[in-house]
Amino acid sequence: MSTQSNMEESNKYDILKLDNQLCFSLYVCSKEIIRRYKPLLDPYDLTYTGYIIMMALWEEDNITIKALGKKLYLDSGTLTPLLKKMEAQGYINRNRSKDDERNVYISLTEKGKKMKEKALCIPEQMICLLKLDPKKGMQLIEELKKIIRILSEADNENTVDQK
């Protein structure tokens, strides 16, 4: 449909068209989905970023900010203020390690743990809204992870020489 057809003449500027930009589609798609999370997360007074922090902790509790950032592809500049807010909200605790005082461990409070059960309806509702076929969805996720992997490998190639 929008791929090259012999009806529309093609020219060298086609690669500059928004319709042919993978990144633009990703950018719009991710923003538009995240916007739809808002009403689902409002009852918990969490933003999407707060929600993925909770998901990371439900998978693995009591991890450092560093490890959390690696999982979520976020840095301390984003996480630190957000985690302080979530601590104030009673979802998590922040504990500086006695062993190595550089590390701050984040752990779930009872409230944070209890939320997991109630949160089950969030992805359920989102899958429904997206009319997502589970298989198709997982395939898409795998494609995206492949891209993410390629990018981080490209980074490594540019940094192996320094040691």
Next chain:
Amino acid sequence: MSTQSNMEESNKYDILKLDNQLCFSLYVCSKEIIRRYKPLLDPYDLTYTGYIIMMALWEEDNITIKALGKKLYLDSGTLTPLLKKMEAQGYINRNRSKDDERNVYISLTEKGKKMKEKALCIPEQMICLLKLDPKKGMQLIEELKKIIRILSEADNENTVDQK
């Protein structure tokens, strides 16, 4: 690989895992790609958002902020300050319509038009970095557009009744 295998036991909380979240993959993928645009756009002193504004205008020059926002999925709160900056940089002009003074038309300056030719290497370099197979890439784009379409249809369903 990360889909259901009979090795790992599955439980009802699987849908809450980051690995199974389409939105999270989209979010990371789009952020990580956009971050890689930075060095390519720095020579033009444009951010990714400025770049997609340019792409929109290269496709269709002299359109209203409203139309630009619809194409790019951005609202005036984002566009107005950015367009003012890009006008100051000499890429575009902003003209309030004489016919209907509510409309502000955005058009490319000569500098803005000239950039199109030089910009060709930007998607080229990105495709190379992503090691993207053009066909696979377009398929992925179509999948993403399908999702975006479903979301906007869902919005319409919730607003048809008001008239």
Next chain:
DNA sequence: TCAAATTGAATTGTTTACAATTATATTTTA
């Protein structure tokens, strides 16, 4: 062992992004 390098979190500054509101212009309708 102690200076230098590295690490992890926090801070600072800038840019995006969106919701909600405001201001102005235009269109509708009573």
Next chain:
DNA sequence: TAAAATATAATTGTAAACAATTCAATTTGA
């Protein structure tokens, strides 16, 4: 035709996000 409704940009306020820097703790290695 005047009031009400609608449309478009601009503004305001808040939250993310990241780069770059700072600070303190730890590790390395000379």
